[in-house]
Amino acid sequence: MPDISTTYMGLKVKSPIIAASSGLTNSLDDIKAIEKAGAGAVVLKSLFEEEIVTEMERDLKKMHSENYLYPETMDYYESFDVENTLSDYLKLITDCKKEVGIPVIASINCITSHNWTSYARTLQDAGADGIELNIYVLPSDTERHTKDNEHVYFDIVEAVLKEVNIPVSIKISHYFSNLADVISRLSKTGIAGLTLFNRFYSPDIDVDNLEVIPTHIFSQEHEYTMPLRWIAITSDRTACDLAATTGIHESRTIIKMLLAGAKVVHIASALYKNGIESIERYNHELDKWMQKHDFKTLDDFRGSLSQSKAVNPAGYLRVQFMKHFSQK
Ligand SMILES: Cc1cc2nc3c(=O)[nH]c(=O)nc-3n(C[C@H](O)[C@H](O)[C@H](O)COP(=O)(O)O)c2cc1C
Incomplete structure (x- = not known):
């Protein structure tokens, strides 16, 4: 029998399949079901940085309420149910x-390193086995320099690791101008894992109605090729574990991500x-495929088709279609 256990972020996981942060990782019952089904770990639904800051500010105002000058602001904060x-x-x-034996990874959606990062310790004190920071900066501001956008990531990591x-x-x-370089540098900051890539609301x-509307909330199967390429390109050059996410709907895709060099996969839409x-x-x-190929452990094949190990490494770098594909 092949062994599909591994480690992720230094945590022992019995399977490389992790339940990604989503509405399915927000209740004890679902998390118990996730464990029962055989997931290696669970990433909880994210808290938002804004929720943490709002609560902290409200506590601060309560502490000073005797000489509190702006009760209407207090009312404003009271209207949020962040507590x-x-x-x-x-x-x-x-x-x-x-009640659950698998590692539980807390998650925070964040866009700055301001005012909230001490809350990471509260999550640790509550018993979280790890923390995933979902840093969702959309580089849409033409007045903002690329370097300033990148700095946000490093600042957040530094503040939380303290x-x-x-x-x-x-x-x-994947919204970076030099993605492989950023991935490599981020992996050396002391983080234990890097999850590629989050899937933004699009x-x-x-x-007909001349309106802006959301596209698919759930990923489509073909979307896996974006994380696959970048995991294959960077997995030999990163100093931390890589997790693949987006478009992983089938076990064959899980296997592809592991062959490209991912330590684990995070799955939401397929669940x-x-x-x-x-x-x-x-x-x-996964077990059956490993038996067929006579692989005893995940390390026997993990990364064997990364860019540096594949027989045709250029395949991951090709960006143009060859003539006979694009022209009839
Ligand atoms: C309904 C839903 C809610 C999600 N909520 C979060 C969240 O709170 N935090 C987060 O980091 N990712 C969140 N995600 C993103 C997933 O964790 C995952 O990275 C993304 O959906 C791509 O994986 P998939 O193709 O398996 O869905 C959510 C995804 C879905 C579909």
């Missing part, structure tokens, strides 16, 4: 730690589409 959001989140972590001693990973998009246009129990099938199909 419950944060306490529910901490409770979810402690409940998981009591607060915690549990492993920290970051989840990034806009579309409704030509919505096929059910949490599909993790069991993915594990089984």
Whole structure:
């Protein structure tokens, strides 16, 4: 029987399949089902930096409420139910730690390193085994220099690593002008994992109603080729674990990501589409494929088709279609 266990961010995981941060990782019942189906770990639904900052500011104002001058601002903060959001989140972590055996990775959506990073320690104290920072900077500001956008990532990592001693990973998009260089430099900051790539909400246009509307909330299968290429190109040059996410809907795609050099995969859309129990099938199909190829452990084949090891490494760098594909 092949061994499909591995480590991710220094944590022991019994499968390379991780339940990605989503609405399916927000309740104890679903997380128990995720464990039962055989996932290696779970990344909780993200808290937003804004929720943390709002709660911290409200606490600060309560502390000074005797000479508090702007009660209307207080009312404004009172209207947010962030207090419950944060306490529910901490409770979810402690409940998981009591009732679930797989590693539980807390998650924060963030865009700055300001005011919230000390909260990472609260997540650690609640029992989180690791923290994933979903840094979602859309480089859309023409007045802002590329370097300033990049700095945000390094600043956040530095601030959070000062607060915690549990492993920290970051989840990034592909919106960088020199992606391989940024991935390589980020991997050397002391983070334990790098998740490639987050999938942003994408806009579309409704030509009948002349409106901007969201496109598919769930990924499409063909989207896996973007993380596959960049994992293959960077996996031999990174100093931390790589996790693949986006478009992983089938066990064959999981295998491709591992061949490209990913330590694990994070799956969301396929769990919505096929059910949490599909993790069991993915594990089984991975196991069968390993038996067929006589691989005993994931390390026997992981990264064997990365860019530097593949027989045709140029395949990952090709950007133009060859003539006979594009012309009839
Ligand atoms: C409904 C839904 C909610 C999500 N919420 C979060 C979130 O809170 N934080 C986060 O980092 N990613 C979130 N994601 C992104 C997923 O974790 C994942 O990276 C992305 O969907 C790509 O993987 P997939 O193709 O398997 O869906 C969400 C995805 C979906 C579909």
